[in-house]
Amino acid sequence: MLWAPLSLLPVDLVVAAVLVAQILALRYVADSWRAAAIVSAVPFVTGEPAAGNVNIVMAAAILAAARNRPGGGAAVALFGLAKVAPFAVLAVASRRTYARGCGGTSRPRTTRSR
Numbered sequence: 001m002l003w004a005p006l007s008l009l010p011v012d013l014v015v016a017a018v019l020v021a022q023i024l025a026l027r028y029v030a031d032s033w034r035a036a037a038i039v040s041a042v043p044f045v046t047g048e049p050a051a052g053n054v055n056i057v058m059a060a061a062i063l064a065a066a067r068n069r070p071g072g073g074a075a076v077a078l079f080g081l082a083k084v085a086p087f088a089v090l091a092v093a094s095r096r097t098y099a100r101g102c103g104g105t106s107r108p109r110t111t112r113s114r
Contacts, residue, residue, distance in 0.1 A: 026039065
């Protein structure tokens with residue numbers, strides 16, 4: 001259902017966009033291009049982009065939510081519609097991250113100086 005609007009685009013364009021998203025997500029998860037190259041030598045990591053799965057992109061979204069990055073909760077909530085595991089990250093992270101992921105707004109806590 002989420003992929004339905006993409007069916008209007010040429011297939012080659014969608015495949016290229018998903019591949020680029022997976023490579024950038026692998027770099028985000030590995031934290032550097034060198035580490036991404038080393039991790040990509042693992043056989044199951046190499047097979048993910050070839051199969052067209054979005055598991056690496058999902059891992060990057062989960063990592064962004066765990067690091068409390070802006071928009072990380074929303075990405076995990078979106079992937080939670082496809083799989084149940086990302087919701088576990090939102091439940092563990094915090095209520096504030098969960099509220100942001102579900103579209104709510106929450107202001108960060110302010111600390112009083114004494």
